[in-house]
Each structure stands twice: as C-alpha cells, then as structure tokens.
Amino acid sequence: MKNCIQELRAARKWSQADLAEQLDVSRQTVNALERGRYDPSLPLAFRIARLFGVAIEDVFQP
Amino acid sequence: MNKRTASLTLRRAIPCFVAFAAYVIVLVVSLRLLAHGVEGRAAELAVSLSPVIPVIALCFCIVRLIRGMDEMHRAIQLEALSMSVAATALATFSYGFLENVGFPKVSLFVVLPLMCGFWAAGTVLAQWRYR
Numbered sequence: 001m002k003n004c005i006q007e008l009r010a011a012r013k014w015s016q017a018d019l020a021e022q023l024d025v026s027r028q029t030v031n032a033l034e035r036g037r038y039d040p041s042l043p044l045a046f047r048i049a050r051l052f053g054v055a056i057e058d059v060f061q062p
Numbered sequence: 063m064n065k066r067t068a069s070l071t072l073r074r075a076i077p078c079f080v081a082f083a084a085y086v087i088v089l090v091v092s093l094r095l096l097a098h099g100v101e102g103r104a105a106e107l108a109v110s111l112s113p114v115i116p117v118i119a120l121c122f123c124i125v126r127l128i129r130g131m132d133e134m135h136r137a138i139q140l141e142a143l144s145m146s147v148a149a150t151a152l153a154t155f156s157y158g159f160l161e162n163v164g165f166p167k168v169s170l171f172v173v174l175p176l177m178c179g180f181w182a183a184g185t186v187l188a189q190w191r192y193r
Contacts, residue, residue, distance in 0.1 A: 025132035032192040038134050 002061045006034040008052045023047055074123075074130045081120035089113040134192060141191075142184030149180040 009019050009030075016034070020027045023044070032038035033048075040048065049056040092112045100106045128139050154173060161167060 026135060028189075028192070029132050029134040032134055035193075037192045038137075041133050044133060 001039045002036060003033065003059055005030075005048060005059065008054070008059065009034075012052075019051075022051055074127045078120060078123040078127060081116050081123050085113055085116035085120060088116050138185065138188040138192065141188040142181055145184035145187065146177050146180035149184075150177040153180075 016027050016030045020030045033040060045056055045060060049059050092109050095109050100109050128136060153176060157168065
C-alpha cells in the first residue's frame with residue numbers, strides 16, 4: 001500500500017521521532033510506514049489520518 | 063525508537079532481567095542443595111523444581127514486554143517466534159532421527175536455549191524485512 005506520510009510529515013517540519021511520539025509508536029515503525037515496508041492496522045491508519053487532519057484515503061492508496 | 067518509547071521498553075525489560083537473575087540464583091542454590099543431598103523425596107522434588115518459579119515470572123515479564131510494544135514490533139515478534147518454533151521443531155526432530163543411528167543422546171535442557179537462539183536470529187531477520 002502506498003502512502004504520503006513522509007510528505008505530510010515534511011510539510012509540518014516534524015522529524016520521524018516527533019511523529020512517532022504523537023502516534024505512540026517507535027521511530028522504526030514510522031520509518032517502515034514511510035518506506036511502504038509495513039502496512040498499518042486500520043486503527044493506526046485512522047490515527048495517522050486524524051493527526052494530519054486529512055481523510056484516510058488521502059494518506060493511503062492501494 | 064523515540065526517547066519515550068525507548069525508555070518505556072527499557073523500563074518494561076528490567077523485570078525480565080531481574081527474573082532471569084533470580085532464575086540463575088535459584089538454579090545455583092538448587093543445584094548446590096541437591097549436590098549436598100536433600101532429605102525426603104518431596105523436599106528433593108521441591109528443590110529440584112524451584113528454578114521453575116522465576117521462569118514463570120520471566121514468562122509473565124516477556125508477555126508484558128511484548129504487549130507494551132507497538133503493532134509493528136508485535137508483528138516482528140510473532141514472525142520471529144514462528145520462525146523459532148519451526149526451526150526448533152526441525153532441529154530437534156532431525157536430531158531425534160539421528161539418535162536412532164547412534165548419535166549421542168542430548169538432554170531436553172538444550173531445547174530452550176536453542177529456541178531462544180532461533181528467536182533472537184528470527185528477530186534480526188524479521189526486523190531486516192521492515193527496514
């Protein structure tokens with residue numbers, strides 16, 4: 001699954017560690033998400049979308 | 063891992079180290095007592111099985127540690143444990159057949175360290191997949 005987490009994060013000038021802290025996950029998890037190596041669960045995907053203030057389908061594309 | 067989750071993981075890992083240290087201490091004491099001889103069959107059994115108590119505590123600590131991880135790290139641990147179980151089953155099963163053709167008998171005590179070794183290797187492999 002493709003996503004634009006890195007772009008959304010960069011637009012807010014957050015580091016991976018900042019994003020990880022806000023999502024309550026590890027920095028490695030954020031890195032894996034951004035690289036598309038790990039597909040998040042639905043609850044985590046919703047948390048990501050809510051944090052960036054966008055719809056879930058605007059963050060993740062199949 | 064950010065500072066907060068890293069310190070949380072470390073704090074959750076401390077009871078595991080304490081339980082393992084307790085296991086080593088109880089094991090040494092138990093072996094020494096058994097070497098000197100314990101009176102009565104029931105006492106002998108109790109002393110012999112006493113190292114299992116800190117191991118039970120260690121199991122609870124490991125479960126707590128894994129529950130405290132985020133979802134990706136739990137997925138990594140699931141993969142690592144699956145690999146570990148499969149590898150241990152293959153290794154012990156294969157060696158069991160080799161014992162039929164004259165290979166020396168090996169104690170069951172070998173199984174747990176073997177599984178832990180495969181678990182560690184499995185964790186490295188599974189983490190590598192998500193990098």
